[in-house]
Amino acid sequence: MGRARAATVGTRLVAVPQRVVAHDDHPRDERGLTMLDPEISTRDALGLLSSPGEVERAAGDHDLGERRRALSRRRFLQLVGMGAGAGLTGAPLFDALGAPLDGFDPSAFAAPVASDEGIIVVLGMYGGNDGVNTVVPLTDGHYIDQRGPLAIAPADTLPLDHRLGLHPALGTLHALWGAGQLAVVEGVGYPDPDLSHFTSMAIWMSAIRHGTIDSGWLGRWLDGHLAGGPDLYTAASIGSTVPLHVVGRSRRATSVPPRRAGFGGGTNEADQRLYAAVRDLAAPAGQGPWHDALAAALRDQVDLAEQLAPVVPASLPDAPLTASLEVAARLINADLGFRVLETGWGDFDSHAGQASMHPARMVELDAAVARFFEVLDPAWAGRVTVMTFSEFGRTPYSNASGGTDHGTASAMLVFGTHVAGGTYGAHASTAGLQRWERPAHTVDVRAYYASIIDGWLGGGSSEVLGGDFDDLGLFAAAPGTAVEPGGTGPIVTPGGTSGGTGGSTGGSTGGSTGDATKGGGSAAPAAVGTAGAFVGMTPVRIADTRDGAGGIPVGTVGPGATLRVPVAGRHGVPPNGVVAVVANVTAVDPSEATYLTVAPGGAGRPDTSNLNPVPGRATPNLVVMGVGADGAVDVFNHSGSTHCIVDVFGYFVAPTKVSTEGPDEQDAEPLPVGQRFTALTPERVIDTRDGTGARPGPLGRSDRLDVRLAGRAGVPRSGVTAVVLNVTVVHPESAGYLAIGPGGAPAPGTSNLNFVTGQTVPNLVIGTLGPDGDVSVTVETDGVHVLADVFGYFATPEPGSPSGALLRTVAPARLLDSRDGTGVPAGQLGADHEMVLQVAGRGGVPADAVAVIVNLTATAASHATFVSAWPDGEPRPSTSNLNPAAGSTVANLAIVKVGAGGRIRLVNAVGQVHAIADVFGYFVAG
Incomplete structure (x- = not known):
């Protein structure tokens, strides 16, 4: 049945x-x-x-x-x-015809539509x-x-x-x-x-x-x-x-x-005689209400059709x-x-x-x-x-x-x-x-x-x-009235409307606490689908709600609120032609457990997340994010309130020319020549626990470690400008932070990792190399071990023979959620169990993608464990991407080489854990 x-x-x-x-x-x-x-x-x-x-x-x-x-x-x-x-x-009736139509009688119709x-x-x-x-x-x-x-x-x-x-x-x-x-x-x-x-x-x-x-x-x-x-x-x-x-x-x-x-609209003499005869026949004849009603209706049809025929x-x-x-x-x-x-x-x-x-x-x-x-x-x-x-x-x-x-x-x-x-x-x-x-x-x-x-x-x-139903607020103004410039009305939630105040102070705009977004007609980000090459830069802090750095007003980002962070044209980033920005986003002092979502400015909130902060900790994560039509990125906070820091490490540019002086300037200069990406099979290049790539032993406060990466783990000896590293701190003796910069350069005034005592936490880094092919690692803590795994590098292509891949961003999409069966059968990932995830052909990732940018999240871990990602068809590496503690939810960006059949693999080391993956872009040969 x-x-x-x-x-x-x-x-x-x-x-x-x-x-x-x-x-x-x-x-x-x-x-x-x-x-x-x-x-x-x-x-x-x-x-x-x-x-x-x-x-x-x-x-x-x-x-x-x-x-x-x-x-x-x-x-x-x-x-x-x-x-x-x-x-x-x-055109309007009388304007179109030059004068009122002969015999046109507006009294036969309803009153004209009022201006309101x-x-x-x-x-x-x-x-x-x-x-x-x-x-x-x-x-x-x-x-x-x-x-x-x-x-x-x-x-x-x-x-x-x-x-x-x-x-x-x-x-x-x-x-x-x-x-x-x-x-x-x-x-x-x-x-x-x-x-x-x-x-x-x-x-x-x-x-x-x-x-x-x-x-x-x-x-x-x-x-x-x-x-x-x-x-x-x-x-x-x-x-x-x-x-x-x-x-x-x-x-x-x-x-x-x-x-x-048709009938009633003819203009020749024969038609007119016929219509006159119909009018005569339709005259009231005292034969009852049915006859009179039908006759009068027929006469009206002829009259009105004749009068309005010229209009169509x-x-x-x-x-x-x-x-x-x-x-x-x-x-x-x-x-x-x-x-x-x-x-x-x-x-x-x-x-x-x-x-x-x-x-x-x-x-x-x-x-x-x-x-x-x-x-x-x-x-x-x-x-x-x-x-x-x-x-x-x-x-x-x-x-x-x-x-x-x-x-x-x-x-x-x-x-x-x-x-x-x-x-x-x-x-x-x-x-x-x-x-x-x-x-x-x-x-x-x-x-x-x-x-x-x-x-x-x-x-x-x-x-x-027959009842009261929510007004969705579909209109910016009443009929016939002027629309306020830039007016977009309230933010709308699935159940109706929201006041949209967001509850934040300074630097953030009101947002909805529901899942809906209200774009107000904002243009979609030009970056989606546009090819871009990487340009590294000295790390710079572009936003800090604690002290107003970057011109952001001081104050926390409230529940359901949005922090708009201008990027293009500031802090060394070009004003035009920027496809995406590489930034480290850090949540500081959240009032309650929440999550943050980063998106192109004005593009609305996607159904994805980037950070999962909890009270008492500073939580960082790298993002590779397209910029909005206004050259900004948005940071959404789900609940509670939190401070937010944004540090920029580079950007991706399209191969176009931009004006440096404004729309009236005729001279234009090319954007900086960007570097192309080569994905590598993950390999550990730094481990202070056993002396891999560096002297053994923990790093102490203000210690600096310069590590040469050129010529190691598949990274060429020359021509490389930056490397993609997953950096992990292990069992710090006190709360602190870690910063990555070019070898030989002063320590940057930014951070890549923030941690508390005893915490093991990773973060992805796109680190610019110094002139000798080194990166520097600086820590501010009493003692901590540092690990780093390389996943790829950026290099300038040879003239006339470009090699490597270009970035293309996509609208963020969820590819994997083991909780509900998205992408894989529902169920937790067991101890030493491998999971195969199809990425090509899903979420906007094409079949010829050589690497994928995914935000990996581990949640509901039964034990402290680690999760690793690598290309399908290749041996499991001795590297890691996530280090969740028991019962925690942690996220980390990953740039993973795409393996056989357009797939990547994940493995969980200990216990049981759910895995989530959101795609933000991919690299394809350019």
């Missing part, structure tokens, strides 16, 4: 048993059964939920008096599809749009695995922020995002979802989950908005019927054909959606009083052949949106918003027929000049889902609609929706 579906008694939804039956048009599981009930198609469901007359008939309304009441002249015009089947040629009234254009994506291939989750480590060949590679998307990218066909919508005019509402659905087209479509159209469905949500808004006033030209459906969502209990939308009016051009685009949206724009331009315009298209029900079907729908959508804004007069831009809806999402997993099946939560789009661009809600998690399981929604569809009603249509959502 399958899940229960909803049947109709009238339009009351009741649960009845549903059997999953085989059907040739639907994919089957391993038992030969379809994955859903195929009892009705998209087209049939839409037809049953559209007028004329379907809602009344379904409700069992057979009372002649009521039907007679409904068939007034105005009601009949709506039912027979008569409406303003006209529009403009691209919003117009909503609703796009139905019928059949169940694939939300995750429309708005691609770049940081969901499951997406590539579950979708298989249907997945869109992150590099192919149009990036929105560090978490999301648009389908590559949606260039117009991407431009709206860049202008701060596109909102993405993730995870929209409703409780106890139904997988029948008819039932789910009815719920989405009505916003009624249980009970009798007798009207649509916008129809009920019309009931209250009109309150007895004229309604013929307040709402229109561009098409041959009127769907449920614009049908009220007493009012409904007018049906407007997506073409020039004879030729419209061939694509149905593009034609419909052009008509919608022309109706708005004509100022006939429309507040609601509705249209839709499909089919989105991609059970098979989705690889061609869904991209075609995306091309249609983008072309139609582009045409709509091309035709819409700019004078109306501040009063028009467009929104989408679809009765389904699609399943996270693809099926054997090259498609996906009916899903639940999906992403919706809202766009317009007054939209507060950004992301709302939260991505519906697919972690731990089995094939054919569906994720839970994170935003109720009624909250989505309430946000439109209250934010754009003037309010009244509680009456329309």
Whole structure:
């Protein structure tokens, strides 16, 4: 037996048993059964939920008096599809035609739209749009695995922020995002979802989950908005019927054909004689209310079609959606009083052949949106918003027929000049889902609609929706008002809105305590996917919230807050052309256990972490992070409060020229020549416990150790500028710190490792070599052993023969989480147990990547242990990357050579431990 579906008694939804039956048009599981009930198609469901007359008939309304009441002249015009089947040629009515049309009588219509009234254009994506291939989750480590060949590679998307990218066909919508005019509402659905087209479509159209469905949500808004006033030209459906969502209990939308009016719109002499005859025949004849209502409606159709025929051009685009949206724009331009315009298209029900079907729908959508804004007069831009809806999402997993099946939560789009661009809600998690399981929604569809009603249509959502639902804050300003420069509205959490104060002092901006981000339309970081070569530099402290170093105001970073750290153009980093920065981020004196996430400035918070601080300790970690469009990086703090320090050790540059004097300066100089990376099999190069690479014995306070690395462990004797080291301190006798710098140079005023008495802690370092190929190690503690393992090096390529690899950053994504089965079977990593992790082909990492940048985290360790990473297919090295204590959670960045089949390996030494890996970039031969 399958899940229960909803049947109709009238339009009351009741649960009845549903059997999953085989059907040739639907994919089957391993038992030969379809994955859903195929009892009705998209087209049939839409037809049953559209007028004329379907809602009344379904409700069992057979009372002649009521039907007679409904068939007034105005009601009949709506039912027979008569409406303003006209529009403009691209300008307001009178401007376009030069003078008022002969016989044009505006009194026949509703009052013109007031300057403070919003117009909503609703796009139905019928059949169940694939939300995750429309708005691609770049940081969901499951997406590539579950979708298989249907997945869109992150590099192919149009990036929105560090978490999301648009389908590559949606260039117009991407431009709206860049202008701060596109909102993405993730995870929209409703409780106890139904997988029948008819039932789910009815719920989405009505916003009624249980009970009798007798009207649509916008129809009920019309009931209250009109309150007895004229309604013929307040709402229109561009098409041959009127769907449920614009049908009220007493009012409904007018049906407007997506073409020039036929009968009533002719201009030749024969047509005019025919219309005159119709008017004569339609004169009241005393034959009863039915005759008079029909006759008057027919006469009105002829009159209005004749008057408005010049408004719609004879030729419209061939694509149905593009034609419909052009008509919608022309109706708005004509100022006939429309507040609601509705249209839709499909089919989105991609059970098979989705690889061609869904991209075609995306091309249609983008072309139609582009045409709509091309035709819409700019004078109306501040009063028009467009929104989408679809009765389904699609399943996270693809099926054997090259498609996906009916899903639940999906992403919706809202766009317009007054939209507060950004992301709302939260991505519906697919972690731990089995094939054919569906994720839970994170935003109720009624909250989505309430946000439109209250934010754009003037309010009244509680009456329309039968309850109070959170306003998501989708709009930056009211209709017709000026948008505040740079205004983005409140930060949004999955349950609604947040005040966004963040609770921090100085140097940090307010943030949400939820998982959602609000980009405010910020451009996605240019660094994502851009090749870059490394430029080392003398370490410099660019931010310290304890004393304001780097121009950061003094004060802790509070719970849910963001520290914005300017990088480009400061501290020796070029102002332009910077792909990524190499920085050591340290959390100091946290008030409680928390985690910090680092991301490009303004790109939003990814679902990853970089540091896991605990009270009483200073916790460092290296990051290789793309910079935002503003040249900054953001540091998010999850909970409590903490001081934050950021030290820069180098940066990656793109092979472009940048101006050194500003936009008016004609002379430009090239960026510094960057070095390319060569990955190595890990090898230990320093161990003061046994004298490897250095004198044996612990280092004491202010001790300095210079170690030559050139010519060792695969590092060439010459041409090398920096090495990648994992440095570990073991059993320090007192709290202190360690700093790495070039050999022969003064000790830097920065730190790489911070530790307390007895703590074993590692950190990745990209250390610049001195002129003799040395690095220096300086410690400030009473005594500590130091270990260092080399993982690769940077060198200047030979002229004309570049060798080595270039960095390409990716949107942070989780590749491994042994707690929920991401990337590997769920379960802890046992003692001396090896884990194979596929990295190529996941999280934006291509098959030809030579090394991967991953943040490794160990958590819930049963004993003090160490975890090592190395390329698959090579012997296990005597090196380490993580050193968790029992019960602790620790993180460390790793740059690991990619081994056989695009895989790396991890091993745990002692006890049991969970492992997590988030990818931040990769190196590829350039």
